[in-house]
Amino acid sequence: MLTKRIIPCFDVDRGRVVKGVSFVDLRDAGDPVELAKLYNQEGADELVFLDITASSDDRKTVYDMVAATADQVFIPFTVGGGIRSTEDVKIMLELGADKVSINTAAIENPTLIRDAAYRFGSQCIVVAIDAQKVAGTSSDWQVYTHGGREPTGIGVVDWATEVVTQGAGELLVTSMDADGRQDGYDTELLQAINKAVNVPVIASGGAGGPAHMKDALVDGKADAVLAASIFHFGTYSIRQVKAYLADAGVPIRHS
């Protein structure tokens, strides 16, 4: 049976993992390869790296990170941030990334998803959607770009449908309302998107514990859940999360 995926996410600046990873047993908590190995041993099903390097002059550092990870860690990983052209996609895939995640550039360059999916296959094109509830509504979300700073005026369900038509093979859906609050994923948002598209959906934003993950996977019908701080700060290990989900009847890979 196809299992639901548990995906730790890392923010990366100039090839180093940032935003507090606090494992005491790690020699170098900023080393993406060391972290990737650790999460692989713990049973992570995939990894996501989000490159937040501000200067494009420092791209080489993220390239080195992608290559080193691919050389040493044998589970799938996605790289997002700064992917603006099919050439950017090609570089990441050749360095060893399995998928790229495209966000702002998908809105700014309407042919990018189509071109990249045609050239490299839909399976490696993830479109990241940052969604925020429109004030005063209960089930209407708007797409934001530029790390959640710029509203686009585009409805989330319309956009999800559009990018899948263009060739996106997976959606990474972040609720900006829920993000950082550790109060649960936005299951209504996930349901709305799952109703509209037939590609896998990764839920992001709001993870405070395994019960939230179960809600996103079962009620929200997400195919995967992404989380950062609860894993990085050791609040829950991947093993604990998986044990909880398995007990709750969610199909999970045991490793």
Place this chain on the structure above:
Amino acid sequence: MGSSVLIVDYDAGNLRSVTRAVARSGATARVTDKPDDLKGADAVILPGVGSAADTMSKLVARSLDEPLREYIFSGRPFLGVCMGMQALFDFSEEGGGQKCLGIFPGTVHHFSLENFKVPHMGWNTVEWLHDHPVIEGIPNNSYFYFVHSFFAEPTEKGVVLGQTKYGVTFPSIIAQDNVFATQFHPEKSSDLGLSLYANFVSWAKSPGFFSGSK
């Protein structure tokens, strides 16, 4: 033989993980897009992501299709991965229809399923239907990483070594004589995937393989 494994490069993107996975098992992995290299090869891997039409047109453009068929028919060890498995069949329905390498009789179909997302993406179990040196030591119903929208349907069911359920039950490992091929990506399937590569390398070195060809 020595312990050199040739990985066929037809511009299918990610060869890095396959190369590293082979290197981990102690063999020398060499990537090539030269048809002549296949003539003297001791073991060959055809990796792959992307579409059938794209794969076949690139193999043809690099004049790799016939040398690959000759290599496989020579009886030397061969491993196909994902698209590298689908390409072994007669025909794929992908992209309106694509003639493939024709090693195995059969067709590659699209997953057209109610209530199942396409692509089939993630970790799923593989049930062994019989034994094989390349799966030795790997427990039955272990998880491997899949990402694909099409699946093979061989005419001869006897070539199916492993099967997986996703709406339908489809062949996830094909094996016959010198050919071993997986629909999943062992190079993305963590430790058990690496075991599979190590087993392939050992199998390729085993006596008996080269009595006819060398």
